[in-house]
Amino acid sequence: MTIERSVTLAYLAGCIVVGLLASRRVLNSRDEYWVAGRRIGTFVNSLAIMAALASGGSIIGVMGLTYAQGIPASLALFTGAIIGFPLASLLVAEPLRRFGRFTITDFLRYRYPHALVGWVVPLLIVVSFTVYIVAQMKAAGITATVLLGIEYEVALTLATLVFVLYVSIGGMLAVTWTDVFQGGLMLLVVAGTAAALIWQFGTPGAILGSALAQAPELGTLRDQPLGSYLGSFVIWATAIPIIPHIVMRVFTAKDARGARLSLNIAMLLYAFMILAAVFAIAPVGRMRFPDLIDADMVFLRVMESEFSPLFRGLAVAAVMV
Amino acid sequence: MTDPPHPRPLGFFALPSGDRWYLGVLVAMAALAFTPWSRATELGGLPLFAWFMTALMVLAPAIALVRLIGRRGPRD
Numbered sequence: 043m044t045i046e047r048s049v050t051l052a053y054l055a056g057c058i059v060v061g062l063l064a065s066r067r068v069l070n071s072r073d074e075y076w077v078a079g080r081r082i083g084t085f086v087n088s089l090a091i092m093a094a095l096a097s098g099g100s101i102i103g104v105m106g107l108t109y110a111q112g113i114p115a116s117l118a119l120f121t122g123a124i125i126g127f128p129l130a131s132l133l134v135a136e137p138l139r140r141f142g143r144f145t146i147t148d149f150l151r152y153r154y155p156h157a158l159v160g161w162v163v164p165l166l167i168v169v170s171f172t173v174y175i176v177a178q179m180k181a182a183g184i185t186a187t188v189l190l191g192i193e194y195e196v197a198l199t200l201a202t203l204v205f206v207l208y209v210s211i212g213g214m215l216a217v218t219w220t221d222v223f224q225g226g227l228m229l230l231v232v233a234g235t236a237a238a239l240i241w242q243f244g245t246p247g248a249i250l251g252s253a254l255a256q257a258p259e260l261g262t263l264r265d266q267p268l269g270s271y272l273g274s275f276v277i278w279a280t281a282i283p284i285i286p287h288i289v290m291r292v293f294t295a296k297d298a299r300g301a302r303l304s305l306n307i308a309m310l311l312y313a314f315m316i317l318a319a320v321f322a323i324a325p326v327g328r329m330r331f332p333d334l335i336d337a338d339m340v341f342l343r344v345m346e347s348e349f350s351p352l353f354r355g356l357a358v359a360a361v362m363v
Numbered sequence: 364m365t366d367p368p369h370p371r372p373l374g375f376f377a378l379p380s381g382d383r384w385y386l387g388v389l390v391a392m393a394a395l396a397f398t399p400w401s402r403a404t405e406l407g408g409l410p411l412f413a414w415f416m417t418a419l420m421v422l423a424p425a426i427a428l429v430r431l432i433g434r435r436g437p438r439d
Contacts, residue, residue, distance in 0.1 A: 117416035299431070
């Protein structure tokens with residue numbers, strides 16, 4: 043078995059172990075199961091929030107979008123996402139944390155007491171998040187295919203099974219523990235990749251200059267309607283304050299102030315990752331692999347060509363689950 | 364579990380003035396980024412739009428964090 047596969051399988055096994063350990067604590071406690079006992083510390087919650095948003099879709103997607111549509115398009119979308127967090131902090135965190143229930147549906151049913159709310163809200167969440175999760179699962183699938191040589195369908199199935207297992211048995215406590223680890227891993231992988239590329243190719247300014255000299259379209263606003271840039275910015279800025287897997291982190295915080303601090307710390311960490319991806323990793327990928335048919339492959343190609351099997355295994359673990 | 368007091372519907376201006384100013388600055392900066400001037404003017408090979416977005420990406424959470432840390436009051 044290759045080093046990459048060993049690291050990835052160890053990580054997946056670790057997620058299941060975390061789920062089993064958490065299941066002992068959540069077995070007889072609704073608070074522990076649904077909201078991790080409402081006692082997650084500020085920095086731990088920050089990592090978990092960052093990991094909840096910075097999924098495989100973010101890591102793979104930000105570089106693929108930069109490669110295909112240019113730096114401005116990427117920044118429009120991801121800046122919108124980051125802006126959404128201060129908005130959530132101001133508008134959503136305090137009332138939700140003080141509400142003291144378990145889910146967004148609970149809150150909306152209480153705020154708008156009508157029988158339909160209890161049906162429509164969960165249905166909307168399930169439908170919209172099925173679409174959202176497709177991007178994450180694609181990222182997991184192609185990462186495992188390229189870096190581990192596993193068939194796409196096998197990788198998808200494996201990642202899905204592991205995820206469903208540890209979440210269903212360990213609840214939000216398991217999700218928090220794995221998110222914290224995964225958040226740290228993502229930061230390590232993206233920061234490590236950017237640092238190594240900067241060491242090899244020069245400062246971010248030099249990398250950007252070289253990439254723009256070779257591919258000027260990387261820096262341009264493409265011939266698309268303003269609405270496409272504005273739309274992606276506004277959609278993400280307004281979606282983040284209501285996205286369930288982010289907002290649920292508010293319920294897990296110790297108090298409202300902790301919830302608000304966590305949201306903003308998480309976004310600084312996320313901003314760092316996005317900027318490293320947009321200004322270092324994607325431009326190098328664009329220079330090294332100018333003819334990719336699938337732009338989402340750029341990060342994986344950079345990992346394949348520049349990094350050791352151990353680091354590639356960590357990258358797969360960071361993206362997969 | 365008993366229900367909390369039913370939330371009194373709050374208007375937008377129930378936000379503290381500092382938060383309203385902060386939101387206003389964010390909106391103004393975003394609006395400036397999307398102007399034709401910002402999209403057409405280049406700096407370092409990128410449109411100003413890209414630099415405004417980068418600044419927003421960093422400043423929005425950073426300023427919110429500084430304001431939160433400096434704020435006194437009940438934690439919950």
